[in-house]
Amino acid sequence: MAQYSRVSGNVGLITLQNPPVNALSAAVRQGIVDTVKRALGDPEVKSVVICGQNGVFCGGADIREFGTHMTGPPLVPMIHAIEMADKPVVAAIEGVALGGGLELALGCHYRIAHTKAKVGLPEVTLGLLPAAGGTQRLPRLTGLPAAIALITTGRQITTAEALKLSIVDQVTDYSAVDTAVKFAKSVAERSLDGRRVSERPCPCPPDVDALFEAAMQKVRQSARGAIAPVACVQALQAAATMPYALGMQREKELMATLFTSGQARALQYSFFAQRAVGRWSLPSGARWDGSKPRPIRKTAVIGLGTMGRGITVSLAQAGLSVIAVEAQEKPLKEAQQAISGMLQRGAKRRGGAPPLDLITYSANLQAVADVDLVIEAVFEDVALKKQLFQHLSAICKPEAFLCTNTSALDIDLLASQSRHPELVVGMHFFAPAHVMKLLEVVHGSRSSPEAVATAMNLGKQMGKVGVAVGNCHGFVGNRMLKPYLEQGLFLLEEGATPEMVDGALEEFGFAMGLFRMSDLSGIDVGWRVRKGEGLVQPGASVRVRQGRRYSPLGDLLYEQGRFGQKTGRGWYRYDNRHEAKPDPWLNNFLEDYRARHGLAARRIECQEVLERCLYTLINEGFRILEEGIAAGPEDIDVIYVLGYGWPKHRGGPMYYASMVGLIKVLERLEHYLRAHPDVPSLQPCSLLRRLVASGSPPIHKWRKIIKKTQSHL
Numbered sequence: 001m002a003q004y005s006r007v008s009g010n011v012g013l014i015t016l017q018n019p020p021v022n023a024l025s026a027a028v029r030q031g032i033v034d035t036v037k038r039a040l041g042d043p044e045v046k047s048v049v050i051c052g053q054n055g056v057f058c059g060g061a062d063i064r065e066f067g068t069h070m071t072g073p074p075l076v077p078m079i080h081a082i083e084m085a086d087k088p089v090v091a092a093i094e095g096v097a098l099g100g101g102l103e104l105a106l107g108c109h110y111r112i113a114h115t116k117a118k119v120g121l122p123e124v125t126l127g128l129l130p131a132a133g134g135t136q137r138l139p140r141l142t143g144l145p146a147a148i149a150l151i152t153t154g155r156q157i158t159t160a161e162a163l164k165l166s167i168v169d170q171v172t173d174y175s176a177v178d179t180a181v182k183f184a185k186s187v188a189e190r191s192l193d194g195r196r197v198s199e200r201p202c203p204c205p206p207d208v209d210a211l212f213e214a215a216m217q218k219v220r221q222s223a224r225g226a227i228a229p230v231a232c233v234q235a236l237q238a239a240a241t242m243p244y245a246l247g248m249q250r251e252k253e254l255m256a257t258l259f260t261s262g263q264a265r266a267l268q269y270s271f272f273a274q275r276a277v278g279r280w281s282l283p284s285g286a287r288w289d290g291s292k293p294r295p296i297r298k299t300a301v302i303g304l305g306t307m308g309r310g311i312t313v314s315l316a317q318a319g320l321s322v323i324a325v326e327a328q329e330k331p332l333k334e335a336q337q338a339i340s341g342m343l344q345r346g347a348k349r350r351g352g353a354p355p356l357d358l359i360t361y362s363a364n365l366q367a368v369a370d371v372d373l374v375i376e377a378v379f380e381d382v383a384l385k386k387q388l389f390q391h392l393s394a395i396c397k398p399e400a401f402l403c404t405n406t407s408a409l410d411i412d413l414l415a416s417q418s419r420h421p422e423l424v425v426g427m428h429f430f431a432p433a434h435v436m437k438l439l440e441v442v443h444g445s446r447s448s449p450e451a452v453a454t455a456m457n458l459g460k461q462m463g464k465v466g467v468a469v470g471n472c473h474g475f476v477g478n479r480m481l482k483p484y485l486e487q488g489l490f491l492l493e494e495g496a497t498p499e500m501v502d503g504a505l506e507e508f509g510f511a512m513g514l515f516r517m518s519d520l521s522g523i524d525v526g527w528r529v530r531k532g533e534g535l536v537q538p539g540a541s542v543r544v545r546q547g548r549r550y551s552p553l554g555d556l557l558y559e560q561g562r563f564g565q566k567t568g569r570g571w572y573r574y575d576n577r578h579e580a581k582p583d584p585w586l587n588n589f590l591e592d593y594r595a596r597h598g599l600a601a602r603r604i605e606c607q608e609v610l611e612r613c614l615y616t617l618i619n620e621g622f623r624i625l626e627e628g629i630a631a632g633p634e635d636i637d638v639i640y641v642l643g644y645g646w647p648k649h650r651g652g653p654m655y656y657a658s659m660v661g662l663i664k665v666l667e668r669l670e671h672y673l674r675a676h677p678d679v680p681s682l683q684p685c686s687l688l689r690r691l692v693a694s695g696s697p698p699i700h701k702w703r704k705i706i707k708k709t710q711s712h713l
């Protein structure tokens with residue numbers, strides 16, 4: 001757990017050992033205490049180096065221990081003992097030094113880092129704060145502005161940036177361990193005055209009050225309702241205004257308010273859920289560890305609209321060659337300029353040169369004859385896509401994977417156009433495709449496990465979080481969005497306003513309520529989807545379609561040319577492109593509409609908005625689980641947090657349902673179904689009923705129950 005050796009004559013070398021990231025488990029912490037004691041007590045040892053096994057320093061406290069009875073020596077006194085040592089202790093940082101790992105390094109007298117290593121204090125992303133002195137030591141090195149930025153965002157930085165911020169003392173292209181050992185020898189006799197960070201004053205700019213006021217406003221604004229960022233700012237305020245010991249006390253008090261909070265539990269659930277989805281399994285029994293991905297070197301993207309451009313950028317940034325195809329010369333040229341610009345801007349942010357040479361542009365489909373994998377992102381029209389798959393199947397080499405970025409169309413239908421349907425799989429990206437981390441990998445009935453594994457692996461290469469999902473209309477995310485949006489429209493018919501519905505959802509933690517989101521994505525986009533589903537009857541406003549309640553409000557706005565932000569008018573008015581303002585026109589329009597349909601407006605509480613919008617979405621999630629479209633609740637939660645703006649600190653829709661209590665979700669759905677019997681999405685799913693009947697087990701036990709019920713199907 002921590003190995004000790006004496007190297008280079010008189011340097012004590014301590015190596016943390018807890019693969020894969022040398023997390024500070026109880027055993028590792030005990031190992032550090034023992035080996036530090038041994039090094040400091042060894043008269044032959046003049047200086048000490050702490051490093052991590054396998055080229056990783058330390059990924060922080062062991063998150064798996066949270067929520068359990070914590071044993072082993074606490075971090076704070078352990079790091080304090082290192083800092084107060086009378087021999088120089090040097091941290092050799094490779095791979096990552098994150099959270100408690102960086103805090104351990106900050107307690108050392110020197111920090112030597114590899115150029116490729118990353119450092120950071122990501123605790124806030126887990127609903128916590130750096131609780132081993134990070135909030136008190138970091139600002140003493142970097143100053144308050146940088147410390148506030150790093151701790152409230154949890155951002156990882158390069159060691160080059162860390163050097164500029166005085167977080168590390170030296171950066172090397174060679175082995176950080178060898179460099180640190182040499183350095184440790186060179187400082188063995190040097191005084192440690194000034195090297196103990198906690199003994200330094202915390203530099204305070206003259207406008208420190210304004211700095212914290214702005215910081216507090218920013219975190220309250222951006223992380224709507226999240227408590228950890230606020231506590232991070234408060235801990236940093238202590239660093240600025242109190243002596244170190246009192247600041248540490250304050251850090252401890254603030255951490256105590258976070259550690260057992262529901263938000264911390266939700267964020268830690270999310271952390272592990274995002275890793276669990278990589279261990280995918282299909283209803284056929286195919287699994288991640290039994291399916292070998294084929295390496296992909298040459299790719300192609302067909303269709304260079306917004307999505308195609310983002311996908312091309314993402315592939316090139318992952319180091320893959322891309323043939324970017326657009327049928328017409330003019331849009332091809334426009335796309336080439338747009339893609340080059342995106343890559344140049346990305347290179348400025350990420351460092352390095354833009355990978356422009358990885359992309360070849362062509363108006364000729366024949367150009368893709370030799371690629372390993374094609375992603376089509378042409379217009380969402382089933383006839384066009386079917387024809388394209390026929391052509392691709394004839395042009396591409398027989399072993400090429402044919403992937404579609406469709407957001408809802410039937411993968412099996414597209415696969416049936418190909419001579420090799422087993423090599424067809426959905427890769428559903430989310431706009432902007434070069435930014436959004438979510439990727440739905442959609443397996444059709446004939447998609448081979450190799451195709452799914454290859455798409456999932458390619459997604460990982462592109463920096464995406466891939467979730468393997470089944471083939472149904474809307475797959476997982478868009479399918480769950482439907483009842484959510486539908487309830488929003490019904491609430492307008494019954495007396496709510498867009499700003500009232502959005503206010504309730506944004507108060508819950510969504511960055512954007514459903515009507516503002518509809519205005520952003522375009523009311524015309526939604527109209528085209530409904531038209532494709534045969535729901536739009538231009539001019540009609542009858543409120544029943546396919547035997548169920550239907551609200552034509554979106555269709556009527558479309559017919560009025562109110563598409564949302566793009567036309568300056570939608571559910572809101574936009575005097576400047578992005579600022580949504582309530583539109584008196586809409587209120588009059590709703591009043592006329594209600595009068596025309598004999599609908600009496602009533603006062604609707606926020607709680608009803610949340611229950612009807614969120615519980616119908618959750619109910620659809622249970623249907624998706626029951627049908628095996630998603631393998632587990634974690635898959636759905638990752639999709640909704642990463643792709644649909646579900647507030648991170650609430651874990652995801654299924655996690656939220658488990659926290660609210662399944663019995664409450666069931667009861668409220670039954671309540672609303674009685675009030676609206678013509679809305680089938682309010683009909684509680686039988687899996688929800690089964691889970692309630694089996695005592696509402698914790699969410700990590702749902703998979704077993706689902707498997708059991710499916711095995712009886």
Ligand SMILES: C[C@H](O)[C@H](C)C(=O)SCCNC(=O)CCNC(=O)[C@H](O)C(C)(C)COP(=O)([O-])OP(=O)([O-])OC[C@H]1O[C@@H](n2cnc3c(N)ncnc32)[C@H](O)[C@@H]1OP(=O)([O-])[O-]
Binds near residue numbers: 096100
């Ligand atoms: C006192 C102190 O102030 C506070 C209180 C704290 O310190 S709180 C803790 C703060 N530290 C963090 O927030 C860092 C979290 N980890 C990461 O950011 C990343 O993991 C990584 C380090 C950048 C590596 O990324 P990766 O892409 O190479 O691999 P991976 O797939 O992500 O991870 C590989 C495997 O390692 C597991 N793992 C990673 N970090 C872990 C950790 N800190 N504890 C336990 N397990 C961890 C992870 O679950 C996965 O396991 P499995 O799922 O395969 O079984």
